Amino acid sequence: MPCAGLTKNYFFTTSHHFFMTALKRNPDIEISYFPSEKSFDAMKLKGKFDVILLFEDKLTPCSIEKLVDIKKTGIPVVVRTGDLQETKHFDISESQEKYGITAYFGYYAKDFFYEYYPKDCKYKTIFFGLESSLYQNLQPFSKRIKNRILNSGATGNTKTISKIINRIKNRDNALHHYYLRTICNKLPYVDYTPTLEHEYTGDKYPLLLQKYRASIAATTASYTAKYIEISAAGCLTFMEVTERNLAHTLNFQDGKSAIFINEKNYEKKFEEYLESPDDPIWEQIANSGREHVLQNFTNDHAVNSLVKLFQEVI
Numbered sequence: 491m492p493c494a495g496l497t498k499n500y501f502f503t504t505s506h507h508f509f510m511t512a513l514k515r516n517p518d519i520e521i522s523y524f525p526s527e528k529s530f531d532a533m534k535l536k537g538k539f540d541v542i543l544l545f546e547d548k549l550t551p552c553s554i555e556k557l558v559d560i561k562k563t564g565i566p567v568v569v570r571t572g573d574l575q576e577t578k579h580f581d582i583s584e585s586q587e588k589y590g591i592t593a594y595f596g597y598y599a600k601d602f603f604y605e606y607y608p609k610d611c612k613y614k615t616i617f618f619g620l621e622s623s624l625y626q627n628l629q630p631f632s633k634r635i636k637n638r639i640l641n642s643g644a645t646g647n648t649k650t651i652s653k654i655i656n657r658i659k660n661r662d663n664a665l666h667h668y669y670l671r672t673i674c675n676k677l678p679y680v681d682y683t684p685t686l687e688h689e690y691t692g693d694k695y696p697l698l699l700q701k702y703r704a705s706i707a708a709t710t711a712s713y714t715a716k717y718i719e720i721s722a723a724g725c726l727t728f729m730e731v732t733e734r735n736l737a738h739t740l741n742f743q744d745g746k747s748a749i750f751i752n753e754k755n756y757e758k759k760f761e762e763y764l765e766s767p768d769d770p771i772w773e774q775i776a777n778s779g780r781e782h783v784l785q786n787f788t789n790d791h792a793v794n795s796l797v798k799l800f801q802e803v804i
Contacts, residue, residue, distance in 0.1 A: 493552035504619025512789035560590030571596035618792035699723035
């Protein structure tokens with residue numbers, strides 16, 4: 491079964507651009523691709539490669555069942571982490587054994603990673619996925635929708651019965667991860683677009699973002715790629731930043747490169763913008779946020795960080 495997540499036609503193309511495009515652009519590494527199989531004889535790679543890079547550390551159509559004799563090769567294995575809450579569906583120790591994992595990487599902050607993985611796992615935060623070519627020639631800020639605020643992505647179920655069931659059976663539910671994003675939708679000036687129920691999937695997502703002057707990046711449990719994508723699109727980013735979600739580690743500055751919001755002040759912050767959407771300060775903040783992202787969070791920056799991780803484990 492082919493790996494849909496690495497194709498350009500998938501509903502998000504962050505992995506495609508990073509693994510299939512950006513890696514090949516870096517002059518410091520040579521990349522060879524091997525299609526996933528039920529199992530793979532790692533001895534075929536001995537003496538030919540310095541590092542093995544895996545797409546996932548669990549069994550999916552994008553991974554293999556086992557790297558046979560991986561420990562005999564002496565080749566370090568580096569793997570991307572998927573959604574961390576998925577670890578409840580597989581045994582981490584078993585995964586480390588069958589893949590011979592040396593180190594992990596992903597865009598999550600270290601503290602959040604270690605809420606799910608053992609402390610002795612080697613992990614590096616690498617914010618991958620932003621292909622800068624998709625965020626060029628943007629709609630000018632002055633021509634965008636100014637009296638509405640865009641909210642996009644998954645949300646939780648706020649019905650009482652659903653909250654009770656999730657509290658008992660599934661504490662890692664959507665409302666737990668997207669609480670503020672969810673309650674923003676009750677506001678009359680917020681335009682909400684669900685993850686897949688619109689045409690702006692994959693490479694088209696920046697086209698949706700640049701329709702609006704302002705957009706919401708709110709994930710309660712941990713920051714996500716939207717924090718970077720929204721800012722890269724030149725939007726004034728209303729960004730949920732709390733001690734819990736570790737978004738401060740992205741080094742945006744409140745009132746300078748983003749507008750920080752939380753569950754107590756979000757309505758006030760939105761209304762301050764909507765009272766004077768033509769104030770030049772909003773465009774200045776949006777431009778500063780975009781500059782911060784393009785200087786620190788593009789795929790090429792991510793590959794450079796990954797190369798450094800390779801050098802650490804070789």
